Amino acid sequence: MPLSSPTGHRPASPSTALLTDRYELTMLQAALADGTADRRCVFEVFTRRLPAGRRYGVLAGTGRFLEELEDFRFGPAELEWLSNEGVVDDRTLDFLAAFRFSGSITGYAEGEVFFPLSPVVVVEGSFAEAVLLETLLLSTLNYDSAVASAASRMTSAAIGRPCLEMGARRAHEDAAVAAARAAVVAGFAGTSNLEAGRRYGLSTIGTAAHAFTLLHDDELSAFRAQVAAQGTGTTLLVDTYDVRRGVENALAVAGTELGAVRLDSGDLTLLASEVRAQLDAAGARSTRITVTSDLDEHAIAGLAAAPVDAYGVGTSLVTGSGAPTCGMVYKMVAREDAHGVLQPVAKVSRAKASVGGRKSAARRIGTDGRAVEEVLVAGPDEAVRGWRATEPDLRGLHVPLVVDGEVDPRWTGAEGVRTAVARHRSSRDELPRGARRLSADEAALPTVTVRLD
Amino acid sequence: MPLSSPTGHRPASPSTALLTDRYELTMLQAALADGTADRRCVFEVFTRRLPAGRRYGVLAGTGRFLEELEDFRFGPAELEWLSNEGVVDDRTLDFLAAFRFSGSITGYAEGEVFFPLSPVVVVEGSFAEAVLLETLLLSTLNYDSAVASAASRMTSAAIGRPCLEMGARRAHEDAAVAAARAAVVAGFAGTSNLEAGRRYGLSTIGTAAHAFTLLHDDELSAFRAQVAAQGTGTTLLVDTYDVRRGVENALAVAGTELGAVRLDSGDLTLLASEVRAQLDAAGARSTRITVTSDLDEHAIAGLAAAPVDAYGVGTSLVTGSGAPTCGMVYKMVAREDAHGVLQPVAKVSRAKASVGGRKSAARRIGTDGRAVEEVLVAGPDEAVRGWRATEPDLRGLHVPLVVDGEVDPRWTGAEGVRTAVARHRSSRDELPRGARRLSADEAALPTVTVRLD
Numbered sequence: 001m002p003l004s005s006p007t008g009h010r011p012a013s014p015s016t017a018l019l020t021d022r023y024e025l026t027m028l029q030a031a032l033a034d035g036t037a038d039r040r041c042v043f044e045v046f047t048r049r050l051p052a053g054r055r056y057g058v059l060a061g062t063g064r065f066l067e068e069l070e071d072f073r074f075g076p077a078e079l080e081w082l083s084n085e086g087v088v089d090d091r092t093l094d095f096l097a098a099f100r101f102s103g104s105i106t107g108y109a110e111g112e113v114f115f116p117l118s119p120v121v122v123v124e125g126s127f128a129e130a131v132l133l134e135t136l137l138l139s140t141l142n143y144d145s146a147v148a149s150a151a152s153r154m155t156s157a158a159i160g161r162p163c164l165e166m167g168a169r170r171a172h173e174d175a176a177v178a179a180a181r182a183a184v185v186a187g188f189a190g191t192s193n194l195e196a197g198r199r200y201g202l203s204t205i206g207t208a209a210h211a212f213t214l215l216h217d218d219e220l221s222a223f224r225a226q227v228a229a230q231g232t233g234t235t236l237l238v239d240t241y242d243v244r245r246g247v248e249n250a251l252a253v254a255g256t257e258l259g260a261v262r263l264d265s266g267d268l269t270l271l272a273s274e275v276r277a278q279l280d281a282a283g284a285r286s287t288r289i290t291v292t293s294d295l296d297e298h299a300i301a302g303l304a305a306a307p308v309d310a311y312g313v314g315t316s317l318v319t320g321s322g323a324p325t326c327g328m329v330y331k332m333v334a335r336e337d338a339h340g341v342l343q344p345v346a347k348v349s350r351a352k353a354s355v356g357g358r359k360s361a362a363r364r365i366g367t368d369g370r371a372v373e374e375v376l377v378a379g380p381d382e383a384v385r386g387w388r389a390t391e392p393d394l395r396g397l398h399v400p401l402v403v404d405g406e407v408d409p410r411w412t413g414a415e416g417v418r419t420a421v422a423r424h425r426s427s428r429d430e431l432p433r434g435a436r437r438l439s440a441d442e443a444a445l446p447t448v449t450v451r452l453d
Numbered sequence: 454m455p456l457s458s459p460t461g462h463r464p465a466s467p468s469t470a471l472l473t474d475r476y477e478l479t480m481l482q483a484a485l486a487d488g489t490a491d492r493r494c495v496f497e498v499f500t501r502r503l504p505a506g507r508r509y510g511v512l513a514g515t516g517r518f519l520e521e522l523e524d525f526r527f528g529p530a531e532l533e534w535l536s537n538e539g540v541v542d543d544r545t546l547d548f549l550a551a552f553r554f555s556g557s558i559t560g561y562a563e564g565e566v567f568f569p570l571s572p573v574v575v576v577e578g579s580f581a582e583a584v585l586l587e588t589l590l591l592s593t594l595n596y597d598s599a600v601a602s603a604a605s606r607m608t609s610a611a612i613g614r615p616c617l618e619m620g621a622r623r624a625h626e627d628a629a630v631a632a633a634r635a636a637v638v639a640g641f642a643g644t645s646n647l648e649a650g651r652r653y654g655l656s657t658i659g660t661a662a663h664a665f666t667l668l669h670d671d672e673l674s675a676f677r678a679q680v681a682a683q684g685t686g687t688t689l690l691v692d693t694y695d696v697r698r699g700v701e702n703a704l705a706v707a708g709t710e711l712g713a714v715r716l717d718s719g720d721l722t723l724l725a726s727e728v729r730a731q732l733d734a735a736g737a738r739s740t741r742i743t744v745t746s747d748l749d750e751h752a753i754a755g756l757a758a759a760p761v762d763a764y765g766v767g768t769s770l771v772t773g774s775g776a777p778t779c780g781m782v783y784k785m786v787a788r789e790d791a792h793g794v795l796q797p798v799a800k801v802s803r804a805k806a807s808v809g810g811r812k813s814a815a816r817r818i819g820t821d822g823r824a825v826e827e828v829l830v831a832g833p834d835e836a837v838r839g840w841r842a843t844e845p846d847l848r849g850l851h852v853p854l855v856v857d858g859e860v861d862p863r864w865t866g867a868e869g870v871r872t873a874v875a876r877h878r879s880s881r882d883e884l885p886r887g888a889r890r891l892s893a894d895e896a897a898l899p900t901v902t903v904r905l906d
Contacts, residue, residue, distance in 0.1 A: 006654035006867040008520040014463045018648040019626040021619070023659030025647070030661070030682035036668050043664070067461040068626070081651045089682075127668050134662075138622035139629055166474070169591035170778040172628035173472040173521070176592055194478070195471040198534045201459035206476030208483070209587075211496070211785040214798040215489050215580050229483035229542075240800050319777040325623040325768055332664040345667040347693050414459040 015075050016068040017096075020135045022087060028128055029092040037128040040342065042334040042358045045107075045121035045141060047114070051149075051323035053440025056431065058152045058424060059120050060182040061144025062110035063416035065137055066407045072136065074099055101129050102405035106398040108361070110411060111148075111185050111424030113431065115374045115443045119359050120328070122398065127335065134330045142328050143175060146320035147182035150297070152428060153321065154313055155187030156436040157301040162189035162310045164205055166292060167318035179318040185420040189310075201414030210264075213240040223253040233259035235290055243271055247278050260288035260309065268293060269306045276307035296321050297438055334358050344378075357453070360384045362394035363430075363445070371430050374445050379452025387452055469521040470531050470549075473588045475540060481581055482545040490581040493795065495787040495811045498560075498574035498594060500567070504602075504776035506893025509884065511605045511877060512573050513635040514597030515563035516869035518590055519860045525589065527552055554582050555858035559851040561814070563864060564601075564638050564877030566884065568827045568896045572812050573781070575851065580788065587783045595781050596628060599773035600635035603750070605881060606774065607766055608640030609889040610754040615642035615763045617658055619745060620771035632771040638873040642763075654867030663717070666693040676706040686712035688743055696724055700731050713741035713762065721746060722759045729760035749774050750891055787811050797831075813837045815847035816883075816898070824883050827898050832905025840905055 031037035050057055074082075074096040083093055103125020114120050121137065123130050155163050165183040168176035180188075180196035190203035197204035208226050216222035223236055232254040238246030238261045250261055261279070263271050268291045279287045291303065292312030300311050316322075333356050337343045344356035357378040364372045375394060377384050388394060401408055410419060428436070435444035484490035503510055527535075527549040536546055556578020567573050574590065576583050608616050618636040621629035633641075633649035643656035650657035661679050669675035676689055685707040691699030691714045703714055714732070716724050721744045732740045744756065745765030753764050769775075786809050790796050797809035810831040817825045828847060830837050841847060854861055863872060881889070888897035 006652055008516060008652055008866040008869065010467045010469070010521075010524065011652070012467060014465060016463075016626070018651055019621070019629070020647050021621055021645040021659055022647055022650075022657045023645065023661055026659060026683060027661050027665045027679075030665065030678045031668065033682050034674075034678035036678065039668060041664075041668065063461060068463075071463065078651075082647075085650065085657070087647070087657070127664075131664060134664075135621050136626055139624060139626035142623050143625035143628070168472070168474055168588050169783075170595050170780075171592060172596040172625060172631055173469070173589055173592035174627035175596070175625035176472070178625055192474040192476065194473050194475055194535075194540070197475075197538065198471055198531075199459055199461055199464070204475045204538070204540070206474055206479060208476055208480050210800050211494075211580075211584060211587075212480045212483065214785045214800065215484065215492060215494065215788055217791060221487075225483045225487035225489065226480075229486050230479060315778055315780070324772040324777040327623075327768070330622075332667045335668055338670055347663050347667065413461040416461065 011077065013075050013077055014071045015073055015078055016071045016136060017074045017078050019139065020132065024132050024134055025082070025088050025092065027131055028095070029088045031127055032091055032095060037126060039127050039336040041125065041127045041130050041332055041336070042342070043123045043130050043330050044119045044333045044359065045137060045328050045330050046117050046119050047326055047328045049116050049327070050443055054149065054323065055435050055437070055441055055444040056113040056115060057145060057326060058148035058186050059108050059110055059112050059114050059141070059145055060148035060185045060420065061140040061178065062107060062121070062401065063411045063413070063420065064144060064178060064181065065140040066401060067412050068136055068140065069101060069133070069402070070407055072101065072133070095128065099129070099132070100405060101125065101133065101402070103129050103402070104400070104404060105402035107401050108397050109399050109420070109423045110416065111420035111422070111427065112397065113427045115445050115447050117376060117447050117449070118374055119361050119376065122358065138328055138330050142326045144178050144182040145326045145328065146324055147179045147318060148186040149323065149326070150317055150321035151183040151186035151188055152424065153297040153438060154300055154311070154317065157297045157438060158311055159304060161308065163187065164189060164310060164312045165191040165193065165317060166312045167314035168193045170315040171318035176318060181417060183317055184417060186424055187421070200417050202417070207235045208237055210237060210240045213237065219246060219249050220253065223249055227254050232257040235260040235262050237262045237264060238275070239263055239265050243275065244278065247275055251282050251284060256282060256284040256287070258284055258287045260290050262290045262292060264292045268308070269303060272303070272306040272308050301438055360388065361397040362388065363397060365393050365395055365430070369430065370432050371445055374447040376447065376449045377452060378449060383452040387450070464530065466528050466530055467524045468526055468528050468531055469524045469589060470527045471534070472592065473585065477585050477587055478535070478541050478545065480584055481548070482541045484580055485544055485548060490579060492580050492789040494578065494580045494583050494785055494789070495795070496576045496583050496783050497572045497786045497812065498590060498781050498783050499570050499572050500779055500781045502569050502780070503896055507602065507776065508888050508890070508894055508897040509566040509568060510598060510779060511601035511639050512561050512563055512565050512567050512594070512598055513601035513638045513873065514593040514631065515560060515574070515854065516864045516866070516873065517597060517631060517634070518593040519854060520865050521589055521593065522554060522586070522855070523860055525554065525586070548581065552582070552585070553858060554578065554586065554855070556582050556855070557853070557857060558855035560854050561850050562852050562873070562876045563869065564873035564875070564880065565850065566880045568898050568900050570829060570900050570902070571827060572814050572829065575811065591781055591783050595779045597631050597635040598779045598781065599777055600632045600771060601639040602776065602779070603770055603774035604636040604639035604641055605877065606750040606891060607753055607764070607770065610750045610757070610891060611764055612757060614761065616640065617642060617763060617765045618644040618646065618770060619765045620767035621646045623768040624771035629771060634870060636770055637870060639877055640874070653870050655870070660688045661690055663690060663693045666690065672699060672702050673706065676702055680707050685710040688713040688715050690715045690717060691728070692716055692718050696728065697731065700728055704735050704737060709735060709737040709740070711737055711740045713743050715743045715745060717745045721756060721761070725756070725759040725761050754891055813841065814850040815841065816850060818846050818848055818883070822883065823885050824898055827900040829900065829902045830905060831902060836905040840903070
């Protein structure tokens with residue numbers, strides 16, 4: 001069987017190079033042929049607007065993109081398929097066989113908050129190498145940031161109570177791994193997803209489902225089996241039959257040392273209060289209550305006064321709570337002309353116009369330590385540096401992600417996640433008072449563009 | 454470095470076994486310990502309701518699930534991580550090391566339409582093996598079916614004009630591959646996604662983006678380069694600067710043999726008419742017009758009278774056009790008791806109750822050849838078979854997917870996609886007149902449950 005026979009199975013090679021729109025390669029072929037492929041270009045990733053009513057976005061996926069960039073290689077299997085399909089010509093195949101991104105990428109640190117037009121990633125390199133990254137870069141940032149942006153509202157609404165990610169079954173199986181990671185970036189305490197635990201060193205959680213109770217002849221037998229296997233510190237799911245009886249059975253089996261009970265249906269405010277009273281009356285004052293039924297940020301906020309100790313969130317988290325993608329785009333903002341001079345460029349036709357030229361980005365911080373505005377500065381590099389030096393209340397937002405093709409390892413793997421968690425916490429704390437309200441409103445900061453040219 | 458050190462990179466092994474919620478494994482451990490792990494069980498996948506206003510759902514992802522089931526093995530890397538993390542005990546690790554699903558799975562054929570409570574997949578096996586599949590099965594079906602359900606409305610609205618999938622950048626990079634496949638199942642003609650082309654033998658499409666025009670000193674140079682590389686049959690993107698001028702430039706370079714022009718912004722109805730008139734006046738009567746700007750099924754329907762030849766769809770397709778997941782659940786409906794007798798079971802507490810017992814499913818077809826109702830029949834196997842024999846107007850919906858652990862290869866790879874495309878076309882054609890209207894309404898068929906016990 002040839003390498004390229006379609007089987008549907010996951011490829012044995014970890015190459016990410018074909019996670020790409022076909023037109024990136026056909027543009028490359030045409031640019032190689034006419035000599036423009038070597039022109040130095042600057043591409044920006046930004047979003048034109050936030051989802052309706054949202055006050056800020058949360059950048060996530062940067063670390064994942066960098067990991068996948070290291071595996072963005074066209075190996076024999078990829079080249080053979082491209083050749084068999086006639087996607088590009090031999091010259092282009094030769095280019096792809098040797099391809100390794102050698103440009104530079106800067107961007108907002110993962111976990112940072114963003115606003116309309118914030119240049120969250122800036123890619124600089126030859127057209128040939130920069131154009132190839134478009135699809136993979138946007139896929140990783142658009143999905144992960146959609147999840148992190150929703151997750152941040154949930155952890156805000158939870159006011160310090162732990163939120164647990166449990167949405168794997170409601171998302172594509174690999175997207176689920178990214179969702180768990182993005183949720184943790186935005187403050188979630190753990191995930192049910194084992195692969196996310198393995199790949200990013202996240203805490204994994206989970207004890208039993210209704211099926212485990214139904215498997216047994218009665219609830220008591222199920223609880224006995226679970227406590228025997230997992231200890232009294234486990235979480236028992238008490239709503240398969242009758243919640244009051246379920247709590248009685250749980251206490252009968254595990255005693256007052258029971259770790260937690262979980263409620264997955266019904267009026268959670270009412271049930272949590274009844275269960276808390278029942279547990280307390282039985283002396284199980286340290287037994288916690290976890291709730292997990294189709295929660296979103298509004299449901300979490302609605303439970304603030306209920307005696308709930310942890311929230312498990314699934315569907316609404318992994319689907320971005322109404323905004324399942326971020327609408328980030330990848331736009332060329334500057335490129336060398338025929339004389340080797342970098343020129344700002346932008347699409348100008350009717351809708352979808354964009355601002356040309358490479359931009360620097362900073363957040364202006366007020367005397368109370370809170371953010372005031374998002375400042376984008378366009379102009380020659382030296383002018384931008386000079387101007388920034390005169391504005392001490394600006395916090396620069398761009399950090400180096402890739403320098404001359406070398407990925408900075410600080411942003412990848414488990415360390416990258418830990419760094420992003422800290423970044424998100426700091427950036428969110430820095431937002432103006434009221435920015436974390438869930439009600440629909442404008443962006444929490446205005447975006448101001450300064451032109452120095 | 455130990456195998457389990459978290460690096461973020463895609464695992465070298467193709468194992469899908471950790472794309473699983475932790476509680477599946479902790480339930481397994483407890484069931485192995487108390488002897489219930491061997492109880493024969495029946496689990497059903499179904500959805501309690503369709504998204505608001507939708508008239509039918511489209512099952513997709515079955516073939517992908519079967520491909521991933523074959524790779525659902527706990528290898529050394531997976532076992533080492535589970536051991537290091539203390540997820541389960543040694544007895545369970547031994548079970549997982551030897552694990553290979555040996556049960557049977559039946560279900561609706563991929564591409565089939567479904568309604569609330571339709572048992573789209575039925576898994577039968579020991580509790581130990583059936584419980585392990587929950588997360589992977591739901592992830593594949595929930596995402597792929599969400600996309601296919603949206604895609605079917607789009608291809609309906611397009612009334613025979615080709616729809617092209619271009620949404621990779623707005624979805625997780627691996628979800629995008631599944632989305633392209635699901636779109637094709639529901640009638641899309643091709644995809645921009647190269648990996649989807651490779652893995653499933655799908656047609657891939659794409660020529661150039663705005664960046665290619667901006668790369669060049671002027672639009673004419675860009676079009677010349679593209680036509681030189683791709684021939685006059687290519688599609689030129691004409692809205693980077695001014696559409697009328699863009700069409701002039703396109704014709705100047707490619708002549709009246711130009712394959713197509715693409716419009717990606719503005720009032721598409723108006724622009725398409727103007728461009729059609731301009732092309733016709735220049736004698737380019739066979740040059741097609743493709744439109745691609747944030748389309749969904751309603752925008753496509755709105756363009757029915759415009760001279761458009763093909764639709765490129767991105768964001769709304771890969772996010773399920775407002776319904777990014779299907780809400781399918783995996784519920785135990787029967788299991789052996791202590792005496793080895795299969796007993797129907799169901800959660801009974803308050804909300805989320807389900808109907809116990811294994812169900813057979815069929816669609817009743819009227820004398821005009823159109824579907825009348827979805828019939829679910831619960832009862833002893835023999836009674837169900839006897840009853841079905843008396844109802845000749847029923848089309849049975851369950852097909853064997855896995856028999857005693859062996860995946861039926863008809864449903865996987867490129868052949869599986871082709872079969873699903875045909876299944877969807879037939880099943881949609883069979884729906885009652887009016888079922889394909891986009892306006893919000895009830896499910897197109899009522900679901901009737903017959904109990905023979």
